[in-house]
Amino acid sequence: MIKPFKTYAESNFLAPFIENLKIKVKEDLKNKVPEEYIESIFSSPQLTYLPNIMIKSLTWKETELPYSQFLENERIERAKAFIEENKTLLEDIEFVFDVEKEVIVAIFLVETDLGKKTGNFPVINVFYSLALSG
Template sequence: MRIIVFFIFLIFLIKPFKIYANEPFLAPYIENLKIKVKEDLKNKVPEDYIENIFSSPQLTYLPNIMIKSLTWKEEKLPYYQFLEKERIERAKAFLEENKTLLEDIEFVFGVEKEIIVAIFLVETDLGRKTGNFPVINVFYSLALSGEKELFEKFINNSEISLDDGNTKKRWEKRSNWGYKELLYFIEIAYLNNWDPFSIKGSIFGAFGFPQFVPKSYLIYGYDWDKDEKIDLYSIPDSLASIANYLKKEGYKKEESLEYKKRIIMKYNISEPYANTVLAIAENLKN
């Protein structure tokens, strides 16, 4: 018993990046989460599918995901890199190579092809960088971090304190959001017959070429090539999904740049992001 307690103490002390689901101290938290997921996905996803997820050795708790989420500084991201000559040239080449497809998508959705390619460039460097985090582990970690007793073990001596009212509100909001996205992802994985641990994405769970979270996949994902599946790792479906997102949020080609910026900020709530997308698009038109 003393060995187990000492081992748990060491785990908390070093603040590990990964804690596998078979760690004994996680068991009650995982069990509570599993019961809740089964109840909320009742009649949508079979219980044995959910059981297999929660008993998988690949299920991993990443407490640093929530810590990163609470300390993220969007305005400090180096968006200027996407305006470098080499990237603009690659984006122009991509636009030319896919001109017919992009013109067709622009016609259907009313979103300029340059805006679509600009978002594709910023999100994943034209598909080169889609992320290395198993999406299910990201949302599982955010949801599990909603357990105050558990999460506080990993924020000792850090800049985060749940005694701070604003931090606590953001922590609760991120945990609730992560739990809902976990439900969406499990349902999507089941319906698409995916290995739920095979889908990799960003540190905050966005995946595919357009970097959609699961809810966005359900709302904005578009099957452009009509193969009866939405594949966010396919160029046609991805570009159409980006355009569909903007159209559904109210994008109009004839509107002002300020109006377009507000719509693009619904794709990513960041003014530097939206300004960069518009600047790239302008470069692509020239």
């Protein structure tokens, strides 16, 4: 089994990729997220590169999933209720990131079943690992 790196400092071969990723994130989030906050995330000891994430992303076949399940009435009703219950937060996110709340909830529905399935790894480490893996 491939072990995760505890921090990016322990993985010197990743340093150039990490620096490029940090620059890209800062550019993409300029005027939306304070640069100090981005720096704090990249220097956090909780930020961990997970090599197995890349392997899983290469072997996982999402195209074979039955996406029609997300169009079932029960799921649509739960998504509508979620929007209503979280309206203020979703409108704030919509305003800051210019993404419609319905799109955010649709992604949240597909990826986590509205928070029921949160996975085995912190999401920041998953996206960090995917970004570094290319």
